[in-house]
Amino acid sequence: MAKKKKEFEQHIFYDWCKACGLCVAFCPREVYGRDELGRPQVVNGEACIGCRFCEYHCPDFAITIKERGASGNGNGMGGER
Amino acid sequence: MERIEQLRHTYLRHDKKFPHVWCPGCGNGIVLGSLIRAIDRLGLTQDEIVLASGIGCAGRMSVYADFNTLHATHGRALTFATGIKLARPELTLIAVMGDGDATGIGGNHFIHAARRNLNMTAIIINNQIYGMTGGQYSPTTPYGAHAATAVFGNLEHAFSIAELAVTAGASFVARGTVYHVPELDRLLEKGIAKNGFSVIEILSNCHTQFGRRNQMGDPVTMMRWLKEHAVPAVKAGDLAPESIEGKFTIGVLVDREKPDYLKEYERVRAEARQKAAEAKP
Ligand SMILES: Cc1ncc(C[n+]2csc(CCOP(=O)(O)OP(=O)(O)O)c2C)c(N)n1
Ligand code: SF4
Ligand code: SF4
Ligand code: SF4
Numbered sequence: 556m557a558k559k560k561k562e563f564e565q566h567i568f569y570d571w572c573k574a575c576g577l578c579v580a581f582c583p584r585e586v587y588g589r590d591e592l593g594r595p596q597v598v599n600g601e602a603c604i605g606c607r608f609c610e611y612h613c614p615d616f617a618i619t620i621k622e623r624g625a626s627g628n629g630n631g632m633g634g635e636r
Numbered sequence: 637m638e639r640i641e642q643l644r645h646t647y648l649r650h651d652k653k654f655p656h657v658w659c660p661g662c663g664n665g666i667v668l669g670s671l672i673r674a675i676d677r678l679g680l681t682q683d684e685i686v687l688a689s690g691i692g693c694a695g696r697m698s699v700y701a702d703f704n705t706l707h708a709t710h711g712r713a714l715t716f717a718t719g720i721k722l723a724r725p726e727l728t729l730i731a732v733m734g735d736g737d738a739t740g741i742g743g744n745h746f747i748h749a750a751r752r753n754l755n756m757t758a759i760i761i762n763n764q765i766y767g768m769t770g771g772q773y774s775p776t777t778p779y780g781a782h783a784a785t786a787v788f789g790n791l792e793h794a795f796s797i798a799e800l801a802v803t804a805g806a807s808f809v810a811r812g813t814v815y816h817v818p819e820l821d822r823l824l825e826k827g828i829a830k831n832g833f834s835v836i837e838i839l840s841n842c843h844t845q846f847g848r849r850n851q852m853g854d855p856v857t858m859m860r861w862l863k864e865h866a867v868p869a870v871k872a873g874d875l876a877p878e879s880i881e882g883k884f885t886i887g888v889l890v891d892r893e894k895p896d897y898l899k900e901y902e903r904v905r906a907e908a909r910q911k912a913a914e915a916k917p
Binding site: 571573577580581610612613620 | 640654655656662665670817859
């Protein structure tokens with residue numbers, strides 16, 4: 556049976572976001588656009604491959620990538636523990 | 637809750653000190669993220685860690701992390717850490733410093749700590765400038781680069797912090813960047829786990845004070861610069877010297893075994909005790 560494609564959600568905590576633009580500029584799938592304040596807006600969420608580049612590089616801890624249907628262990632690199 | 641959210645809740649003073657004071661896009665926050673993931677992977681609890689920092693933007697890290705923390709004086713993070721390690725050897729000591737903090741005012745402490753080989757980890761966030769005080773050139777500002785105190789270009793030549801640490805005798809030395817984050821997590825993990833003095837130099841972006849004066853006034857441009865100028869240390873030897881001119885190596889530069897200072901010190905104490913006992917009539 557073909558493996559189901561993984562799906563991801565991008566959660567942005569706007570209280571901490573400083574609109575630096577790193578997530579927008581480096582996302583390999585152009586998931587984010589910018590709003591009038593320069594903050595990321597999810598415009599292309601389905602294209603996300605879950606690479607977490609945005610999560611690791613957000614200097615303000617404002618992004619969490621969640622895998623849909625996963626048990627909540629996707630943390631950035633602690634997976635095998 | 638996602639694991640990363642749990643880590644933020646556990647290891648950061650998330651309910652008191654955030655959002656942090658660093659500029660939008662500053663690499664210091666990326667280093668802090670890497671550090672808490674590395675500590676989590678090592679299975680260390682908050683109480684087992686002492687995070688000592690000096691003064692500067694990098695030095696503010698101890699304010700945000702929820703470990704035993706010590707915001708020491710400028711250039712002296714390692715000296716405070718040394719005292720704590722000698723008194724409480726069971727604790728894991730991590731010192732966070734800026735390039736000015738560690739190699740300017742604290743330069744002598746740094747090389748001698750490396751030479752002494754006490755088991756602790758020095759994290760040096762190298763943004764090539766004095767960020768907090770307004771962009772004066774530091775010992776790692778490149779030759780010719782512009783700074784508040786070098787408006788015609790820097791006349792001095794930069795230290796390579798990691799190479800300096802190798803020469804000074806550190807047991808473990810690595811260099812990473814805030815662009816290469818998964819690699820940085822691993823370097824921090826290895827450095828903290830190492831029994832001996834570890835140095836992790838992290839090239840980071842201060843677009844506010846360094847970038848703006850050097851045609852890289854935003855974090856995205858500086859991040860691209862880091863990406864384009866990093867050469868994996870394992871490959872550097874095979875590349876033509878011209879092709880790596882002006883670049884820097886990343887990865888583990890040294891991982892060697894040396895007698896740990898505390899073990900040596902214990903040995904001396906045991907010998908001294910025995911001598912004293914023998915001398916008693
Ligand atoms: C004894 C002493 N001298 C000078 C200062 C002023 N001072 C504060 S931070 C700093 C340099 C900061 O640069 P760096 O260590 O590279 O850290 P950054 O702010 O770039 O992270 C200086 C000179 C001080 N606080 N204490
Ligand atoms: S996880 Fe990767 S693909 Fe998904 S939004 Fe972040 S950077 Fe883009
Ligand atoms: S990287 Fe973080 S702080 Fe910067 S714009 Fe994206 S969410 Fe905001
Ligand atoms: S001045 Fe530089 S080092 Fe300090 S917070 Fe701003 S970008 Fe970061």
